[in-house]
Protein backbone atom coordinates (compact mmCIF):
# COMPACT_ATOMS: atom_id res chain seq x y z
CA UNK A 1 0.00 0.00 0.00
CA UNK A 2 1.38 3.42 -0.93
CA UNK A 3 -1.17 5.85 0.47
CA UNK A 4 -0.43 9.55 0.01
CA UNK A 5 -2.07 12.52 1.74
CA UNK A 6 -2.77 15.91 0.18
CA UNK A 7 -5.11 18.91 0.55
CA UNK A 8 -8.48 18.41 -1.15
CA UNK A 9 -9.44 20.35 -4.29
CA UNK A 10 -12.78 22.10 -4.76
CA UNK A 11 -13.60 20.11 -7.91
CA UNK A 12 -13.47 16.77 -6.07
CA UNK A 13 -15.63 17.63 -3.04
CA UNK A 14 -18.80 16.28 -4.66
CA UNK A 15 -17.10 13.02 -5.70
CA UNK A 16 -15.80 12.60 -2.12
CA UNK A 17 -19.44 12.47 -0.93
CA UNK A 18 -19.75 9.09 -2.67
CA UNK A 19 -16.89 7.67 -0.59
CA UNK A 20 -18.48 9.08 2.57
CA UNK A 21 -21.88 7.54 1.81
CA UNK A 22 -20.25 4.14 1.16
CA UNK A 23 -18.30 4.36 4.44
CA UNK A 24 -21.36 5.43 6.49
CA UNK A 25 -23.64 2.76 5.03
CA UNK A 26 -21.02 0.04 5.53
CA UNK A 27 -20.80 1.04 9.21
CA UNK A 28 -24.54 1.40 9.85
CA UNK A 29 -25.42 -1.83 8.06
CA UNK A 30 -22.79 -3.73 10.06
CA UNK A 31 -24.43 -2.42 13.26
CA UNK A 32 -27.98 -3.32 12.26
CA UNK A 33 -29.25 0.21 11.47
CA UNK A 34 -29.47 -0.36 7.73
CA UNK A 35 -28.20 2.05 5.07
CA UNK A 36 -28.88 5.62 6.26
CA UNK A 37 -26.90 7.89 3.92
CA UNK A 38 -27.54 9.10 0.40
CA UNK A 39 -25.34 11.39 -1.71
CA UNK A 40 -26.26 15.06 -1.18
CA UNK A 41 -24.83 18.23 -2.75
CA UNK A 42 -21.47 19.15 -1.18
CA UNK A 43 -22.69 22.73 -0.61
CA UNK A 44 -21.44 23.22 2.97
CA UNK A 45 -18.10 21.58 2.11
CA UNK A 46 -17.65 23.95 -0.84
CA UNK A 47 -18.65 26.97 1.24
CA UNK A 48 -16.14 25.96 3.96
CA UNK A 49 -13.43 25.29 1.36
CA UNK A 50 -13.82 28.84 0.02
CA UNK A 51 -13.67 30.27 3.56
CA UNK A 52 -10.62 28.25 4.67
CA UNK A 53 -9.34 25.23 2.68
CA UNK A 54 -6.85 24.13 5.38
CA UNK A 55 -9.28 21.65 6.95
CA UNK A 56 -10.01 19.56 3.84
CA UNK A 57 -7.74 16.58 3.10
CA UNK A 58 -7.80 13.43 1.01
CA UNK A 59 -5.87 10.15 1.12
CA UNK A 60 -5.08 8.53 -2.23
CA UNK A 61 -4.06 5.01 -3.15
CA UNK A 62 -3.04 4.41 -6.75
CA UNK A 63 -5.06 7.41 -7.92
CA UNK A 64 -8.20 6.40 -5.97
CA UNK A 65 -9.48 8.58 -3.13
CA UNK A 66 -9.62 6.20 -0.13
CA UNK A 67 -10.01 8.70 2.72
CA UNK A 68 -11.31 12.21 3.37
CA UNK A 69 -11.32 14.65 6.24
CA UNK A 70 -13.07 18.02 6.62
CA UNK A 71 -12.81 20.37 9.56
CA UNK A 72 -14.07 23.94 9.97
CA UNK A 73 -13.15 26.64 12.47
CA UNK A 74 -15.62 29.16 13.86
CA UNK A 75 -14.53 31.54 16.60
CA UNK A 76 -12.62 29.45 19.14
CA UNK A 77 -14.09 26.14 17.97
CA UNK A 78 -12.42 23.64 15.64
CA UNK A 79 -14.97 21.08 14.50
CA UNK A 80 -14.27 17.84 12.61
CA UNK A 81 -17.24 17.58 10.27
CA UNK A 82 -16.14 14.46 8.36
CA UNK A 83 -13.51 11.74 8.68
CA UNK A 84 -14.15 8.72 6.50
CA UNK A 85 -11.96 5.91 5.19
CA UNK A 86 -12.98 3.45 2.46
CA UNK A 87 -14.16 0.25 4.20
CA UNK A 88 -11.49 -1.93 2.55
CA UNK A 89 -8.72 0.38 3.81
CA UNK A 90 -9.85 0.84 7.42
CA UNK A 91 -7.66 -0.20 10.36
CA UNK A 92 -4.33 0.54 8.67
CA UNK A 93 -3.48 3.95 10.09
CA UNK A 94 -5.06 6.19 7.41
CA UNK A 95 -7.67 7.70 9.77
CA UNK A 96 -4.95 8.52 12.30
CA UNK A 97 -2.86 10.32 9.64
CA UNK A 98 -5.87 12.28 8.36
CA UNK A 99 -6.83 13.31 11.89
CA UNK A 100 -3.26 14.47 12.55
CA UNK A 101 -3.43 16.75 9.50
CA UNK A 102 -6.79 18.28 10.34
CA UNK A 103 -5.67 18.86 13.94
CA UNK A 104 -2.87 21.04 12.49
CA UNK A 105 -5.72 23.19 11.11
CA UNK A 106 -6.95 23.66 14.70
CA UNK A 107 -3.46 24.68 15.85
CA UNK A 108 -2.89 27.06 12.93
CA UNK A 109 -6.27 28.72 13.51
CA UNK A 110 -5.58 29.07 17.26
CA UNK A 111 -8.71 27.08 18.22
CA UNK A 112 -9.35 26.74 21.95
CA UNK A 113 -11.79 23.81 21.67
CA UNK A 114 -11.67 20.68 19.48
CA UNK A 115 -14.93 18.80 18.95
CA UNK A 116 -16.91 16.48 16.67
CA UNK A 117 -20.00 14.25 16.64
CA UNK A 118 -19.57 10.54 15.92
CA UNK A 119 -21.60 7.32 16.02
CA UNK A 120 -22.10 6.01 19.57
CA UNK A 121 -21.73 2.46 18.26
CA UNK A 122 -18.37 3.08 16.55
CA UNK A 123 -15.75 1.99 19.08
CA UNK A 124 -12.95 2.60 16.56
CA UNK A 125 -13.69 6.28 15.95
CA UNK A 126 -14.18 6.95 19.67
CA UNK A 127 -10.94 5.08 20.48
CA UNK A 128 -9.10 7.15 17.88
CA UNK A 129 -10.48 10.45 19.24
CA UNK A 130 -9.79 9.70 22.88
CA UNK A 131 -6.19 8.81 22.00
CA UNK A 132 -6.04 12.38 20.67
CA UNK A 133 -7.41 13.95 23.83
CA UNK A 134 -11.08 14.26 22.80
CA UNK A 135 -13.54 12.54 25.10
CA UNK A 136 -17.21 11.48 24.85
CA UNK A 137 -19.14 14.30 26.53
CA UNK A 138 -22.73 14.43 25.36
CA UNK A 139 -25.17 11.93 23.83
CA UNK A 140 -27.02 13.34 20.81
CA UNK A 141 -30.02 11.54 19.29
CA UNK A 142 -31.53 11.81 15.83
CA UNK A 143 -35.33 11.81 16.30
CA UNK A 144 -37.95 11.37 13.63
CA UNK A 145 -41.75 11.11 13.33
CA UNK A 146 -44.46 10.97 10.74
CA UNK A 147 -46.00 14.38 10.04
CA UNK A 148 -49.52 13.33 11.02
CA UNK A 149 -48.45 12.34 14.54
CA UNK A 150 -46.87 15.76 15.02
CA UNK A 151 -49.84 17.71 13.79
CA UNK A 152 -51.94 16.43 16.69
CA UNK A 153 -49.64 17.91 19.30
CA UNK A 154 -50.32 21.60 18.53
CA UNK A 155 -48.15 24.65 19.10
CA UNK A 156 -47.18 27.11 21.79
CA UNK A 157 -48.73 30.54 21.35
CA UNK A 158 -45.87 32.15 23.28
CA UNK A 159 -43.34 31.71 20.47
CA UNK A 160 -43.75 33.25 17.04
CA UNK A 161 -41.56 32.34 14.07
CA UNK A 162 -40.62 35.25 11.77
CA UNK A 163 -38.58 34.70 8.59
CA UNK A 164 -34.89 35.60 8.93
CA UNK A 165 -32.86 37.18 6.13
CA UNK A 166 -29.17 37.98 5.66
CA UNK A 167 -29.60 41.66 6.68
CA UNK A 168 -27.17 43.23 9.15
CA UNK A 169 -29.82 43.45 11.89
CA UNK A 170 -30.92 39.82 11.52
CA UNK A 171 -27.33 38.52 11.39
CA UNK A 172 -26.62 40.52 14.56
CA UNK A 173 -29.67 38.99 16.26
CA UNK A 174 -28.63 35.45 15.21
CA UNK A 175 -25.06 36.04 16.42
CA UNK A 176 -26.31 37.34 19.77
CA UNK A 177 -28.26 34.11 20.36
CA UNK A 178 -25.16 32.08 19.44
CA UNK A 179 -23.10 34.03 21.97
CA UNK A 180 -25.43 33.09 24.80
CA UNK A 181 -26.02 29.45 23.71
CA UNK A 182 -22.58 28.50 22.39
CA UNK A 183 -20.19 31.22 23.59
CA UNK A 184 -19.17 32.21 20.04
CA UNK A 185 -20.88 33.59 16.95
CA UNK A 186 -21.56 31.53 13.81
CA UNK A 187 -22.19 34.56 11.63
CA UNK A 188 -20.65 33.05 8.48
CA UNK A 189 -22.59 29.84 8.95
CA UNK A 190 -25.83 31.84 9.17
CA UNK A 191 -24.98 33.55 5.88
CA UNK A 192 -24.49 30.07 4.39
CA UNK A 193 -27.78 28.67 5.75
CA UNK A 194 -29.74 31.77 4.74
CA UNK A 195 -28.43 31.40 1.16
CA UNK A 196 -29.46 27.74 0.95
CA UNK A 197 -32.53 27.42 -1.34
CA UNK A 198 -33.75 24.28 0.48
CA UNK A 199 -33.64 25.78 3.99
CA UNK A 200 -35.74 28.47 5.69
CA UNK A 201 -34.41 30.46 8.64
CA UNK A 202 -36.62 32.00 11.35
CA UNK A 203 -36.10 34.31 14.30
CA UNK A 204 -38.10 33.23 17.35
CA UNK A 205 -40.05 35.93 19.18
CA UNK A 206 -41.71 36.04 22.59
CA UNK A 207 -43.73 39.26 22.17
CA UNK A 208 -41.21 41.85 20.98
CA UNK A 209 -38.22 39.98 22.34
CA UNK A 210 -36.04 37.87 20.01
CA UNK A 211 -35.38 34.74 22.05
CA UNK A 212 -33.77 32.47 19.47
CA UNK A 213 -33.64 31.14 15.93
CA UNK A 214 -34.34 27.97 13.99
CA UNK A 215 -33.82 26.57 10.50
CA UNK A 216 -36.25 24.18 8.81
CA UNK A 217 -35.13 22.22 5.74
CA UNK A 218 -37.48 21.24 2.94
CA UNK A 219 -36.77 17.61 3.89
CA UNK A 220 -38.61 18.26 7.19
CA UNK A 221 -35.42 18.41 9.25
CA UNK A 222 -35.32 20.98 12.06
CA UNK A 223 -32.06 22.59 13.20
CA UNK A 224 -29.94 24.19 14.26
CA UNK A 225 -32.31 25.62 16.86
CA UNK A 226 -30.88 27.97 19.49
CA UNK A 227 -32.51 29.90 22.34
CA UNK A 228 -31.07 32.61 24.56
CA UNK A 229 -32.51 31.00 27.73
CA UNK A 230 -33.28 27.37 28.44
CA UNK A 231 -36.91 27.97 29.51
CA UNK A 232 -37.62 28.98 25.90
CA UNK A 233 -36.51 25.61 24.46
CA UNK A 234 -39.79 23.68 24.94
CA UNK A 235 -42.12 26.36 23.48
CA UNK A 236 -39.63 27.09 20.68
CA UNK A 237 -39.39 23.43 19.64
CA UNK A 238 -43.18 22.90 19.91
CA UNK A 239 -43.89 25.85 17.63
CA UNK A 240 -41.16 24.78 15.20
CA UNK A 241 -42.45 21.22 14.95
CA UNK A 242 -45.90 22.56 14.11
CA UNK A 243 -44.50 24.72 11.27
CA UNK A 244 -42.33 21.82 10.02
CA UNK A 245 -45.38 19.51 10.03
CA UNK A 246 -47.54 22.10 8.20
CA UNK A 247 -44.90 22.47 5.49
CA UNK A 248 -45.91 19.06 4.19
CA UNK A 249 -42.62 17.21 4.67
CA UNK A 250 -42.84 13.65 5.82
CA UNK A 251 -41.19 12.70 8.13
CA UNK A 252 -40.10 15.52 10.49
CA UNK A 253 -36.74 15.09 12.22
CA UNK A 254 -34.46 16.84 14.73
CA UNK A 255 -31.11 16.20 16.42
CA UNK A 256 -31.46 16.48 20.21
CA UNK A 257 -28.79 16.58 22.94
CA UNK A 258 -29.35 13.92 25.61
CA UNK A 259 -29.03 16.52 28.38
CA UNK A 260 -31.67 18.83 26.92
CA UNK A 261 -34.61 17.52 28.97
CA UNK A 262 -37.05 20.14 27.66
CA UNK A 263 -36.45 19.12 24.03
CA UNK A 264 -36.54 15.40 24.80
CA UNK A 265 -39.91 15.82 26.58
CA UNK A 266 -41.34 17.66 23.58
CA UNK A 267 -40.02 14.93 21.25
CA UNK A 268 -41.58 12.22 23.42
CA UNK A 269 -44.91 14.13 23.62
CA UNK A 270 -44.90 14.30 19.83
CA UNK A 271 -44.27 10.53 19.61
CA UNK A 272 -40.96 11.09 17.87
CA UNK A 273 -38.68 8.02 17.71
CA UNK A 274 -34.92 7.76 18.16
CA UNK A 275 -33.49 6.70 14.82
CA UNK A 276 -29.80 7.15 15.54
CA UNK A 277 -27.62 7.44 18.66
CA UNK A 278 -24.57 9.69 18.36
CA UNK A 279 -22.14 11.34 20.76
CA UNK A 280 -20.43 14.72 20.92
CA UNK A 281 -16.72 14.32 21.63
CA UNK A 282 -14.49 17.23 22.69
CA UNK A 283 -11.28 18.14 24.46
CA UNK A 284 -13.09 20.50 26.87
CA UNK A 285 -16.65 21.34 27.84
CA UNK A 286 -18.31 24.08 25.80
CA UNK A 287 -21.78 25.34 24.94
CA UNK A 288 -25.05 25.22 26.84
CA UNK A 289 -26.77 22.16 25.37
CA UNK A 290 -30.07 23.01 27.03
CA UNK A 291 -30.15 25.97 24.62
CA UNK A 292 -28.81 24.51 21.37
CA UNK A 293 -29.98 21.71 19.04
CA UNK A 294 -27.33 20.88 16.41
CA UNK A 295 -28.29 20.58 12.74
CA UNK A 296 -26.42 17.34 11.96
CA UNK A 297 -23.06 15.68 12.79
CA UNK A 298 -21.17 17.80 10.24
CA UNK A 299 -22.67 21.27 10.71
CA UNK A 300 -23.18 20.93 14.50
Ligand SMILES: CC(C)(COP(=O)(O)OP(=O)(O)OC[C@H]1O[C@@H](n2cnc3c(N)ncnc32)[C@H](O)[C@@H]1OP(=O)(O)O)[C@@H](O)C(=O)NCCC(=O)NCCS
Nearest residue numbers: 083084085090091092093094095096118123124125127128
Ligand atom coordinates in the same frame (compact mmCIF):
# COMPACT_ATOMS: atom_id res chain seq x y z
C1 LIG B 1 -13.19 5.77 12.18
C2 LIG B 1 -12.21 5.76 11.03
C3 LIG B 1 -12.14 7.15 10.41
C4 LIG B 1 -10.80 5.42 11.58
O1 LIG B 1 -9.89 5.34 10.53
P1 LIG B 1 -9.01 4.01 10.34
O2 LIG B 1 -8.04 4.29 9.23
O3 LIG B 1 -9.91 2.84 10.18
O4 LIG B 1 -8.28 3.90 11.72
P2 LIG B 1 -6.70 3.84 12.05
O5 LIG B 1 -6.18 2.53 11.59
O6 LIG B 1 -6.01 5.07 11.56
O7 LIG B 1 -6.69 4.00 13.63
C5 LIG B 1 -7.33 3.09 14.39
C6 LIG B 1 -7.29 3.63 15.81
O8 LIG B 1 -8.58 3.43 16.34
C7 LIG B 1 -8.46 3.08 17.68
N1 LIG B 1 -9.16 1.82 17.87
C8 LIG B 1 -9.38 0.83 16.98
N2 LIG B 1 -10.16 -0.11 17.53
C9 LIG B 1 -10.41 0.28 18.78
C10 LIG B 1 -11.17 -0.27 19.87
N3 LIG B 1 -11.84 -1.42 19.74
N4 LIG B 1 -11.22 0.41 21.02
C11 LIG B 1 -10.57 1.58 21.15
N5 LIG B 1 -9.84 2.14 20.15
C12 LIG B 1 -9.77 1.49 18.98
C13 LIG B 1 -7.00 3.01 18.02
O9 LIG B 1 -6.65 4.24 18.63
C14 LIG B 1 -6.34 2.89 16.70
O10 LIG B 1 -5.10 3.52 16.69
P3 LIG B 1 -3.78 2.68 17.17
O11 LIG B 1 -3.74 1.45 16.31
O12 LIG B 1 -2.67 3.63 16.93
O13 LIG B 1 -4.00 2.37 18.62
C15 LIG B 1 -12.60 4.72 9.95
O14 LIG B 1 -12.55 3.42 10.52
C16 LIG B 1 -13.96 4.95 9.33
O15 LIG B 1 -14.07 5.63 8.32
N6 LIG B 1 -15.04 4.39 9.92
C17 LIG B 1 -16.41 4.47 9.42
C18 LIG B 1 -16.94 5.88 9.44
C19 LIG B 1 -16.78 6.62 10.76
O16 LIG B 1 -17.25 6.19 11.79
N7 LIG B 1 -16.13 7.78 10.70
C20 LIG B 1 -15.99 8.67 11.82
C21 LIG B 1 -17.03 9.71 11.74
S1 LIG B 1 -16.78 11.00 12.91
